[in-house]
Amino acid sequence: MQKTADVFKDIENLNWEGIAAHVHEEKGLIFSFYANLGSYDSYEVKFTKLEVANLGEDTRSYIWGDGFDEKSFEYTPNDYVNSYLLKGYYSKEVLDYSVITYNEAAYVSGGIINTIHEHYPEAIYVDYFAPAPEGDDDKFHHWQALRFVYEEVEGEWYLIAIVRDVFNP
Template identity: 30%
Template structure:
């Protein structure tokens, strides 16, 4: 009889424990809440730090383009993914000019002419050296005086803008110069930089120029 009583008693205790689990004591609940708040604050702080880093990189790249300091510009090209240049807001990975960091540094000082894409309206290929493309097309206006935004489009024309589809989840900056009244504000221009963090630094993976197209 005693052999039966002991298993039955043990089973009763186990069942009772399952039906009445211990509730977390208040100090445990408070600790969990505090930990959650800390994680939220750290995530917010990290995002803020990323925004600061992207803005700093954006401004330094603009200054490098303005002063034609292409060595500094090249230092921001992604070491593994290289950089792609798009002449207009519609990004075409198959047609847009792409360079590895090594190739950019190799050809930038030379007079080698590249085809960068088809010009709007005529459809004629736009051919230029790296230096001419950067100075005459990319930095066709002084974008150091432009209006800055992060992950938000300001320049909106009549052509398709697919940047977010081609570079999903990537941070991008926009440096926008609004159009003039005498031209119906249609002579606006904007310069977008797409960034990706690598080993703690913000690098360029794309430079997208955009303007009103015919």
């Protein structure tokens, strides 16, 4: 849990070298736009540990995913973090990831299925969940989760994926 708190703080500060310190040496780090890891439409972007350390200076745009209207979300790494990991897809406000769970989703969507344990059976994950705003029934779908996925190597847990989950009918 503490490692994930450190990684999340590094994400907030765009401290890519700090994030890279936790990344698996051989597997690198996958960013998955949706929760269905390993599927054709999860839009996984993979970086080596060294590449992660240098993402702050990376001005290339990557396609991180697409929306319901098939619009591609093409951003630099810093812009992706600021636009889709720290902010909500619908509101564009900074999210309050106030619910944190260990190795299970805080909220199970009826849309895209969380496949972390199927894709990485030896992995564990920490789920940071930002609930939908209370009191507004029209925004029930404005929730988002970030799942930090780890695998163990010689007693140490290394980050292998950051998985974003959102409402998807």
